[in-house]
Amino acid sequence: MSLPDEMEVVEIAGSGGPEVLTPARRPVPHPGAGEVLIRVAWAGVNRPDALQRAGMYAPPPGASDLPGLECAGEVVAVGEGASWRVGDMVCALLPGGGYAEYVVTPGAHCLSVPKGMCLQQAAALPETYFTVWTNVFDRGGLQAGEVFLVHGGSSGIGTTAIQLAREWGARVFTTAGSDEKCAECERLGAERAINYKTEDFGAILKDVGGADLVLDMVGGRYIPENVKLLKEDGRLVMIAFLGGPKAELNFAQVMVKRLTITGSTLRPQSDAAKADIAKSLKTNVWPLMEVGKVGPIMDQSFPLPEAAKAHARMESSAHIGKITLKVAGG
Numbered sequence: 001m002s003l004p005d006e007m008e009v010v011e012i013a014g015s016g017g018p019e020v021l022t023p024a025r026r027p028v029p030h031p032g033a034g035e036v037l038i039r040v041a042w043a044g045v046n047r048p049d050a051l052q053r054a055g056m057y058a059p060p061p062g063a064s065d066l067p068g069l070e071c072a073g074e075v076v077a078v079g080e081g082a083s084w085r086v087g088d089m090v091c092a093l094l095p096g097g098g099y100a101e102y103v104v105t106p107g108a109h110c111l112s113v114p115k116g117m118c119l120q121q122a123a124a125l126p127e128t129y130f131t132v133w134t135n136v137f138d139r140g141g142l143q144a145g146e147v148f149l150v151h152g153g154s155s156g157i158g159t160t161a162i163q164l165a166r167e168w169g170a171r172v173f174t175t176a177g178s179d180e181k182c183a184e185c186e187r188l189g190a191e192r193a194i195n196y197k198t199e200d201f202g203a204i205l206k207d208v209g210g211a212d213l214v215l216d217m218v219g220g221r222y223i224p225e226n227v228k229l230l231k232e233d234g235r236l237v238m239i240a241f242l243g244g245p246k247a248e249l250n251f252a253q254v255m256v257k258r259l260t261i262t263g264s265t266l267r268p269q270s271d272a273a274k275a276d277i278a279k280s281l282k283t284n285v286w287p288l289m290e291v292g293k294v295g296p297i298m299d300q301s302f303p304l305p306e307a308a309k310a311h312a313r314m315e316s317s318a319h320i321g322k323i324t325l326k327v328a329g330g
Helices: 047-053 119-123 126-139 156-167 179-188 201-207 222-229 251-257 271-284 286-290 304-316
Strands: 006-012 021-027 035-045 070-078 089-093 102-106 110-112 147-150 171-176 192-195 211-216 230-238 260-263 298-303 322-326
Touching (some): 021 304, 047 304, 070 119, 070 126, 089 126, 102 271, 110 271, 119 322, 126 156, 126 211, 126 230, 126 260, 147 156, 156 179, 171 179, 192 201, 201 222, 211 222, 222 230, 222 251
Parallel strands (some): 147 171, 147 211, 171 192, 211 230, 230 260
Antiparallel strands (some): 006 021, 035 070, 035 102, 035 322, 089 110
16 A cells, blocks of 8 residues: 555644644654554543643654544555554554654554444544553452443443443443433443532432442542542542542541552553553443444544634534544544
């Protein structure tokens, strides 16, 4: 396949708001050993992209400085040792570089586009499903019958966590910022969606005996509330700090209830760790996706040159589910 020398991209011109996202041209990258080059049809938009744009989340060493942590498209070149073939349609977790017509990523971080799913939907899968699987099931150890609380239920992470926890037989509770968002969360399988602007999520969880597991992307004042509402041997998993990373906490509660507090970020993890998550998803989640039991909830899409509008929508928190960018041939 003949490839161009240059490609259209959106780069970060300098730390700041959405307006610093700037269309540009860059050389087309080439895959190294174990890597694949993907012609990007669609790219997902995620909170870490905005943090990077704001100068608060630097790419790991060796990663592209372009934003974009997930995509779907066609494999157009294969490095030595990669298991994919030219022409394969994949969705992929990326170390960066997704806001571009072409991107390189380890072949082990790619998954086949699920049967019956379009490329736009597939582009909305990797970042959220990798994150939810490793934090809710690997770190959090969610089991059938347990009470699970996920904050931010209408986000990409939240809508994914609700569906997967529901399929695992958990009792799912969530918080969201409007009655419309709460209704969508309950449609997806939440037993109770709590409008945090008008209701006390701590009191509601205590009324059902507390939570076994909390997945929190808010932090700040939510942290002590999460600890209070956890049952004995409960687990708190932190994945972001939209409300700030600091809180005053009574650790006597942690000791008395034998709580576990943990957390992770996905991007800095090793290639091997991400490959293991991909294998788990292929085994445990992709079969559910291919029969329509779980899948991405889609919000708005924007052309790649309008990435700034996509970021503005995400940061408005008006969206429900995933925002995507139409790139090449989408």
